[in-house]
Amino acid sequence: MSAAVTTKTKEPFLRIAKREGLNPWKAWGIRGIALICALLLCALFVFALTKLNPLDVYSSMAKGAFGTTRRIWITLQDTAILLCVALGLAPAFKMKFWNIGGEGQILVGGITTAACMIYLGDLLPLWLNIIIMVVASSLSGALWGLIPALFKAKWNTNETLFTLMMNYIAIQLTAFFVSKWENPFGSNSVGIINPDTKGGWLPEIGSNRMVSPYVLPVAIVLILTVCMFFYLRNSKHGYEISIVGDSENTARYAGMNVKKIVLRTMLISGGICGIAGFINVAGASHTISTNIAGGRGFTAIIVAWLAKFNAFVMIFVSLLLIFLEKGASQIASDHGLNNEASEIMKGIILFFVLASEFFINYRLIFRKKDKKEA
Amino acid sequence: MNIDSLIQWIQSAIIFGTVIMYGCCGEILTEKSGNLNLGIPGTMYLGGIASLAGAFFYENACTQAGIEPNAILCILIAFVCAFGAGALGGLIFSFLTTTLRANQNVTGLTLTIFGAGIANFFGGSLNKLAGGVGQISISSTSEAFRTTVPFLDKMGSFGKLFFSYGFLAYLAVIIAILMAIFLKRSRAGLNLRAVGENPATADAAGINVTKYKYLSTCIGCGIAGLGGLYYVVDFTKGTWANDGTIETLGWLAVALVIFTTWKPLNAIWGSYLFGMLYWMYLYTGLFGFTLTRSFQPIFKMLPYLATMFVLILTSIRKKKENQPPANLGLPYFREER
Numbered sequence: 243m244s245a246a247v248t249t250k251t252k253e254p255f256l257r258i259a260k261r262e263g264l265n266p267w268k269a270w271g272i273r274g275i276a277l278i279c280a281l282l283l284c285a286l287f288v289f290a291l292t293k294l295n296p297l298d299v300y301s302s303m304a305k306g307a308f309g310t311t312r313r314i315w316i317t318l319q320d321t322a323i324l325l326c327v328a329l330g331l332a333p334a335f336k337m338k339f340w341n342i343g344g345e346g347q348i349l350v351g352g353i354t355t356a357a358c359m360i361y362l363g364d365l366l367p368l369w370l371n372i373i374i375m376v377v378a379s380s381l382s383g384a385l386w387g388l389i390p391a392l393f394k395a396k397w398n399t400n401e402t403l404f405t406l407m408m409n410y411i412a413i414q415l416t417a418f419f420v421s422k423w424e425n426p427f428g429s430n431s432v433g434i435i436n437p438d439t440k441g442g443w444l445p446e447i448g449s450n451r452m453v454s455p456y457v458l459p460v461a462i463v464l465i466l467t468v469c470m471f472f473y474l475r476n477s478k479h480g481y482e483i484s485i486v487g488d489s490e491n492t493a494r495y496a497g498m499n500v501k502k503i504v505l506r507t508m509l510i511s512g513g514i515c516g517i518a519g520f521i522n523v524a525g526a527s528h529t530i531s532t533n534i535a536g537g538r539g540f541t542a543i544i545v546a547w548l549a550k551f552n553a554f555v556m557i558f559v560s561l562l563l564i565f566l567e568k569g570a571s572q573i574a575s576d577h578g579l580n581n582e583a584s585e586i587m588k589g590i591i592l593f594f595v596l597a598s599e600f601f602i603n604y605r606l607i608f609r610k611k612d613k614k615e616a
Numbered sequence: 617m618n619i620d621s622l623i624q625w626i627q628s629a630i631i632f633g634t635v636i637m638y639g640c641c642g643e644i645l646t647e648k649s650g651n652l653n654l655g656i657p658g659t660m661y662l663g664g665i666a667s668l669a670g671a672f673f674y675e676n677a678c679t680q681a682g683i684e685p686n687a688i689l690c691i692l693i694a695f696v697c698a699f700g701a702g703a704l705g706g707l708i709f710s711f712l713t714t715t716l717r718a719n720q721n722v723t724g725l726t727l728t729i730f731g732a733g734i735a736n737f738f739g740g741s742l743n744k745l746a747g748g749v750g751q752i753s754i755s756s757t758s759e760a761f762r763t764t765v766p767f768l769d770k771m772g773s774f775g776k777l778f779f780s781y782g783f784l785a786y787l788a789v790i791i792a793i794l795m796a797i798f799l800k801r802s803r804a805g806l807n808l809r810a811v812g813e814n815p816a817t818a819d820a821a822g823i824n825v826t827k828y829k830y831l832s833t834c835i836g837c838g839i840a841g842l843g844g845l846y847y848v849v850d851f852t853k854g855t856w857a858n859d860g861t862i863e864t865l866g867w868l869a870v871a872l873v874i875f876t877t878w879k880p881l882n883a884i885w886g887s888y889l890f891g892m893l894y895w896m897y898l899y900t901g902l903f904g905f906t907l908t909r910s911f912q913p914i915f916k917m918l919p920y921l922a923t924m925f926v927l928i929l930t931s932i933r934k935k936k937e938n939q940p941p942a943n944l945g946l947p948y949f950r951e952e953r
Contacts, residue, residue, distance in 0.1 A: 258951075259951075260951070291741075340721050342654075342721075342725065393928055393931070397928070397931040397932050398931055399927055399928055399931040400874065400927060400931070400940075402652075402654070402721065403870065403871055403874055403923070403927060404924060404927055406867060406870075406871070407871060407920040407921075407923050407924045407927070408924075410864070410867070410917070410920040411917050411920050411921070414913040414914065414916045414917045414920075415913070415917075416913075417912075417913035417916075418910060418911070418913040418914055421909055421910035421913070422910050430909075537729075540725060540728075540729060541729070543722065543725055544722075544725075544726065544729075547719075547722050580736070580737060580740035580741050580858075582732075582733050582736040582737035582740060582858070583733070583737055584733070585729055585730070585732055585733025585736070585737070586730060586733035586734055586737055587733075588726075588729055588730075588733065589726055589727070589729050589730025589731075589733055589734075590730070592722075592726040592729075592730075593708065593712065593723075593726060593730070596712055596716070596718040596719070596722065596723055596726065597712060597716050597718065599716075599718055600716035600717055600718065603717070604717075
């Protein structure tokens with residue numbers, strides 16, 4: 243037997259070759275299969291812990307995310323905020339600028355929004371204040387993103403860690419303002435800003451109280467999504483971003499001003515993250531705390547990456563992740579576990595999809611079976 | 617100047633520094649192979665929760681059997697669990713990035729999210745899974761780890777400064793020194809650095825690039841896992857809090873790698889310095905002023921500002937010996953040349 247197996251030129255059992263231009267539908271198919279595998283593993287994991295029928299678990303998750311009209315709209319609003327951050331990060335990541343500072347950019351956007359609500363909320367007409375808040379929050383987010391980009395452009399300073407450090411500085415800055423604005427004194431939290439006059443709150447649309455507060459945030463983000471899709475796909479800027487991301491040298495050779503592109507893209511990236519902070523503070527939580535970003539700056543990276551920076555696909559990915567989050571907290575409250583399970587599921591899903599990229603980019607070639615053996 | 621509070625400050629700085637020294641040394645070893653593992657906070661989480669769970673189940677079994685937990689067994693179980701869980705995290709990372717060539721940044725961030733999820737999930741529900749025995753606490757194990765050298769810790773301020781810690785604090789320093797010798801003086805260390813600088817050349821010289829990447833990442837993550845262990849048994853004295861402190865520490869460990877310019881020996885004083893900066897807001901009395909509560913956050917920015925400062929400085933000066941491994945963060949695929 244052993245003589246039959248050994249051949250003269252030893253060919254490895256498994257070879258890897260680069261795959262050229264896989265049909266995009268097939269590529270999405272592979273990612274879909276990976277997603278299904280991941281969900282199966284998650285179901286198994288939940289089953290091992292709770293001994294419940296996984297189908298029941300998923301239906302109880304659906305109940306948690308979409309059980310009532312209000313829940314549906316809260317889910318949509320959370321999806322919108324996450325999506326907004328992802329929209330901000332997408333151009334930076336497409337450019338291979340590792341902006342993991344989304345968290346900080348959201349926070350500074352939130353701080354400026356809260357400042358406008360506190361100092362101008364009862365002073366200015368709402369429409370004027372909203373314009374000021376949008377401009378101020380996006381400018382502050384953009385500034386927070388621009389600082390690491392400036393150093394990157396000038397001295398090639400590592401932006402991954404720079405943006406990360408900026409997160410912590412933003413967190414402490416938020417803590418500083420929280421204790422400055424705390425209400426009531428000594429509570430170490432700001433509380434709901436202008437609870438009676440609703441000064442600076444995003445206006446409610448429509449009369450159904452279950453729906454009205456959530457419409458505007460979702461609408462704003464949807465408009466942003468459409469803009470970002472076409473910005474990345476059809477504009478000259480979007481083209482430049484993808485070239486710089488693929489190869490900086492190519493971009494330079496083609497006469498592009500790489501530094502300018504990096505700075506401009508980070509302005510946009512930070513600005514949109516700042517707007518996410520604005521939506522969160524003025525539209526959803528109506529308060530400011532160090533938790534308002536709540537890890538979205540990191541989760542949004544997953545959204546952008548999984549969707550391959552396609553703004554429309556990002557809608558589904560962020561909906562999926564928020565669904566997991568809401569669902570996990572539902573099973574947690576139903577079965578007395580804690581709701582961190584959604585983080586584990588997020589991790590598992592992303593691990594699978596990351597692994598699936600390999601099968602999209604490469605082809606496995608198995609050793610041909612020996613004729614004698616056959 | 618108040619000597620007692622100065623000593624207290626240094627002590628808490630050393631405890632803090634030890635946690636990040638483990639993380640930092642592990643990450644240096646990993647980065648020397650060209651793998652930029654942003655999953656260090658996640659691996660520290662994994663190491664922390666695994667040691668907590670291991671020690672918890674052992675102590676629980678002992679209580680039920682009615683015997684006193686054995687201190688040496690406590691240490692051994694927690695140690696192996698922490699190192700093993702960390703290394704497992706490293707294995708996931710290496711498999712995805714080295715074998716499947718996934719993007720290192722995204723994989724690392726995922727590992728951090730995953731590790732945080734696992735740790736906070738089990739940290740919060742361990743108690744319930746074990747049948748509701750109240751607050752999770754591994755007092756015997758924590759005690760065993762915090763055993764100090766007898767007599768030496770009684771030598772006044774000197775003893776308090778140098779001998780009031782469990783053995784893990786000294787092990788961290790030993791690991792840092794050994795790693796410096798390994799990277800500088802041994803053939804395997806030289807090979808590892810070659811892999812990180814230029815894997816294609818290393819490959820041509822007959823070095824097994826894949827093996828080096830896997831081993832350095834797994835061992836590095838194991839060491840980072842020990843940081844999680846130290847966090848659990850000493851920093852929080854054998855309990856679990858879902859407050860994300862360990863994640864902050866993990867990121868500081870990653871930042872410290874840059875601060876040390878990839879030299880393990882610098883990690884020893886660098887991590888203590890970070891500890892001093894981190895706790896500074898509690899000890900400003902030493903400099904003759906007290907902080908109001910609202911200004912504490914400004915002082916809490918210090919370690920991050922220091923990291924940014926070093927980050928900018930090293931990138932401006934561009935000294936050759938202070939640069940990261942040339943191939944850091946890049947995948948290596950032999951056929952892609």
